[in-house]
Amino acid sequence: MRWHRIMLTMSGALALAACHAREAEVTPPRAVIAVTVHRDSRPVLATLPGEVNARYATPLSFRIAGKLIVRNVHLGDTVKAGDVIARLDPDDAQRSLASAQAQLMAAQHRLTFAEQQLDRDRAQAQEQLISTAQLEQTQDAYVAAVAQRDQVVEQFALLKNQVQYTTLTAEHAGVVTSEDADTGQNLAPGQAVYHVAWSGEVDILCDVPESLLKALAVGSAASISLPAVTGRRYAAHVRELSPAADPGSRTYRAKLTLDAPGPEVHLGMTANVTFADTAGEAQADDPITLPATALFHEGNAPAVWVVRPRDQALELRRVQVGRYDDRTISVSQGLTDGERVVLQGVHTVSAGETVRAVAPLHPEDFAS
Template identity: 35%
Template structure:
């Protein structure tokens, strides 16, 4: 019996030691922190920024009616190709036609008054020559004749104006292009000058991007711009800055920039997604890392570099900030693995899990 008790104690002791060893191993594993990392890629070409953009037309015109009224017909759809002289929309011209009819009647009335004034002037001129009336009476009929002439010119001008407005009831394309947007539908009442559609004229295509305010000066000084297209992966086009908006957008606080394309291929269509790469030719190699990777100690920024599953603190020299990233000018090599999250909880030489 004593031997059985001794065996039981030995077994329990061994079991306790095994459990204790496992617990320590688990604790040791749990003490090694799990970190988020990123591999550094040095851009030797000097590329400083990428911007997503959209293919737009060089000339985009917002078309509008010159008169108010109710739209009764829309002859185009989004993406329709039009030629010069095509009728795009029509407005109900009933009221305008009535105004033209009124002006026409006024012209006829004024012409009748002019004929009467001319007859009276001729009659009283004869009487004046015979000495039957005074000079003052003749001047009065001369004045009536001149007033009638002016009334004819006025009514004729009003008739011409009304005829022009009747022509304005149809919206006609002044050039060939593509309809890129339509903001009204048939049955809607529009006012004069209200934009109803946008026509992108045929011809030059360019890229529109939005640039944050801290990158505008850098963009002005760039030496080379390369444009690639998501739908055309094997196509790279050189670009030039055509214009930079002088005023920031009220919502996004970014500046619109138009990039003209040098010898673009025919496959580029409106609305395509483009990636604009700003390249500083001859510049020093740089890279961009997340702001969360910076570990600040005093005035010198550092990053945690993972070497042999352990972290070591390395000082770096930073450049421009923007888009939640920071430009690193010195301190990192191509292929370095850095910690990008939880940098404040690490210490020198600590083992980490990626």
């Protein structure tokens, strides 16, 4: 009985100690991904969709008609200048060249004979053995033989070129963007066999609304982001701006050249073209650009979570969004330069919750 009372006393003491230990435990603040925001130094005029294109793209075709018998490259292949990419059946061209070669030999033989006859007649004319009229006929025959020889020489050169034209070579390095003819097809002169986009300078094509025309000109700077290449922006400038609007869309086609495209930039990629206002420096009413992941809603109103500096607690702040882009939002009112805003997990936190703000592990993933 005594031992039973001792055991009960010890059990109660242990339970009370465990209760006090649990009360002493302090839950650490939750870590949230947040960054200090700043106003855009150059307010964005507009962000427009675009497409990556080669500066030059040309169709490749044969100069003569013929039957296509060989295709050495296909869609997406890379070619170098001088590569043979297709061939026509050369039989007819080679036969014509052989005929022209025979005609050239005959014309050269006639010319040799006419030259020898002219030498004999000149010698006989000096001895007054033939008349002047006969010498003139011999001279005329010699001139005609020279002219005929020259004509056959040119015809031979033309047919020799025709044989070379049965082989299609790439004039510039590039990428095959389309196949326009099949093996066995009879082609007309100039009919496209391939389209090749040249390697080298890369353009971004976008359509500009008329409301932006006054702010843009050839040479205007732009910032390019590619959805397929996250965390990087490319500098570009307007190379060409169409003087007339498209009759269907009423927009103006702009061609921008990427200043330093990398190997990760491929033809046909979609792009976001951002034009900034370069008229002045940041002002107090300039917008703040945030990743779209920071956006929350209070009712129907857009809002963001702000980390209060005095107690590290979360405050839900209503904001006014001036522009929505694919990956970013532009906050025109509601935030102050230097405040910390939660970028991720906005649906898992609550107002008044004490948090520990940490920077993104990969800041480029949240680059605006």
